[in-house]
Amino acid sequence: MLEPITAITLGAGSRGNVYGNYGLKFSNELDIVGVAEPIEIRNERYAKKHNISKENRFDTWERVFERPKFADAIIITTPDDLHYGPCMKALAMGYDILLEKPIAPTEQECRDILELQKKNGNIVAVCHVLRYAPYFINLKQLMDSGALGEIISIQHLEPIEHIHMAHSYVRGNWHNSKKTTPIILAKSCHDLDILRWLIGKKCETISAFGGLKWFKSENAPEGSTARCADGCAVESTCPYSALKIYHRDRQRNYVFSLPEDKSKQGDFILEQLAKTNYGRCVYKMGNDQPDHYVTSMEFEDGVTVNFSMEAFTSYHGRRTRVMGSLGDVVGDMDEFTHTDFLTGKQTKWDVAVEDVEHYENSGHGGGDWSLVTDWVKAVKTKDPNVLSSTIDTSIESHLMGFNAEKSRLEKKTITMNM
Numbered sequence: 001m002l003e004p005i006t007a008i009t010l011g012a013g014s015r016g017n018v019y020g021n022y023g024l025k026f027s028n029e030l031d032i033v034g035v036a037e038p039i040e041i042r043n044e045r046y047a048k049k050h051n052i053s054k055e056n057r058f059d060t061w062e063r064v065f066e067r068p069k070f071a072d073a074i075i076i077t078t079p080d081d082l083h084y085g086p087c088m089k090a091l092a093m094g095y096d097i098l099l100e101k102p103i104a105p106t107e108q109e110c111r112d113i114l115e116l117q118k119k120n121g122n123i124v125a126v127c128h129v130l131r132y133a134p135y136f137i138n139l140k141q142l143m144d145s146g147a148l149g150e151i152i153s154i155q156h157l158e159p160i161e162h163i164h165m166a167h168s169y170v171r172g173n174w175h176n177s178k179k180t181t182p183i184i185l186a187k188s189c190h191d192l193d194i195l196r197w198l199i200g201k202k203c204e205t206i207s208a209f210g211g212l213k214w215f216k217s218e219n220a221p222e223g224s225t226a227r228c229a230d231g232c233a234v235e236s237t238c239p240y241s242a243l244k245i246y247h248r249d250r251q252r253n254y255v256f257s258l259p260e261d262k263s264k265q266g267d268f269i270l271e272q273l274a275k276t277n278y279g280r281c282v283y284k285m286g287n288d289q290p291d292h293y294v295t296s297m298e299f300e301d302g303v304t305v306n307f308s309m310e311a312f313t314s315y316h317g318r319r320t321r322v323m324g325s326l327g328d329v330v331g332d333m334d335e336f337t338h339t340d341f342l343t344g345k346q347t348k349w350d351v352a353v354e355d356v357e358h359y360e361n362s363g364h365g366g367g368d369w370s371l372v373t374d375w376v377k378a379v380k381t382k383d384p385n386v387l388s389s390t391i392d393t394s395i396e397s398h399l400m401g402f403n404a405e406k407s408r409l410e411k412k413t414i415t416m417n418m
Helices: 014-025 040-050 084-093 107-120 134-145 162-170 189-199 242-248 262-275 356-361 367-381 391-410
Strands: 005-010 030-036 073-076 096-099 124-126 151-159 203-211 292-299 304-310 319-324 327-331 335-340 346-350
Touching: 005 014, 005 367, 014 030, 014 040, 014 073, 014 367, 030 040, 073 084, 084 096, 084 107, 096 367, 107 391, 124 367, 124 391, 134 189, 134 319, 134 327, 134 335, 134 346, 151 189, 162 242, 189 292, 189 304, 189 391, 203 391, 242 262, 292 391
Parallel strands: 005 030, 005 073, 073 096, 096 124, 151 304
Antiparallel strands: 151 319, 203 292, 292 304, 319 327, 327 335, 335 346
């Protein structure tokens, strides 16, 4: 129990570094001993950071499994469409797993993973990190306490924020739903999962609406060019200008694996904008992900939920309103206020009362590292009950996402079949 668990990271991008950094901070709990990453500079930097030996560095995930099992666990932070293969192989070889969401791009693949996990008994935690955020933990405790009476309805908003939308779902890796996953899963299976968890009852029917309204060719301003740096006549007045976002404002440049010499970073960014999707006009990407998406659900006992995922906001951070027979709650990830209907008394919770270290060093309101903490304990003790986001509890929200997308495309209400 005093020794750290050992893990191999598949995918040394943003999420791989978030979970890997936990091992740097808490080296007595987690030791990263291997990495698979096809982008050489990311592979080198990750290996250097974690002092990974040369023989434990791989260019593809497949090569990891050509070796006999050499760690306790696998951290899967590959692109969405590359979750299924490594997860099935890791399960077959006896590795415990930390699996970035979504579990897999299709319902059948999700069910295959669940079936093999049940057969082999591996510890598998799905990275539904909101379950581990102090905000949602305390909100659930309040709801379960009975202070709100019967839970009647919930309104939940995920404001993606306009630049995040343009970066990830218009220009970025998730711009094509058919090659990755629909945005309701890629971005918001977190939200479907947290709603299911908060209510503690099964979703019975689901109906979704929305689509791609703004980021398409017919909305391209006159004088716009294929790339923002190609002499675009409206670049200086466009809020989605790649030159503004990445070069002038230096936002979200982690995708470029910038050189460490800061004097070279500006020219490097311009080179990347000239050859990657991140430099292309947002109106001319051929993207298909919806930029507004509303999902209405009815759970057991008539509990209703309306979830809205919106691209066009100046802010981010989930907003939640819970309405019960004896009181209500209004919250925004940093704090929530409970009002008692009988007395009118208002009680506020805010994140300042929680573990500041985890909150400040971890994303998703402190949930990222709190998840890893529980996962490490589960692997050490071989006890899946330590986790709240095991594979079998997480799959239901994925099925909600698949059915929401089916409802949106077919324009009909779907009855859930678990």
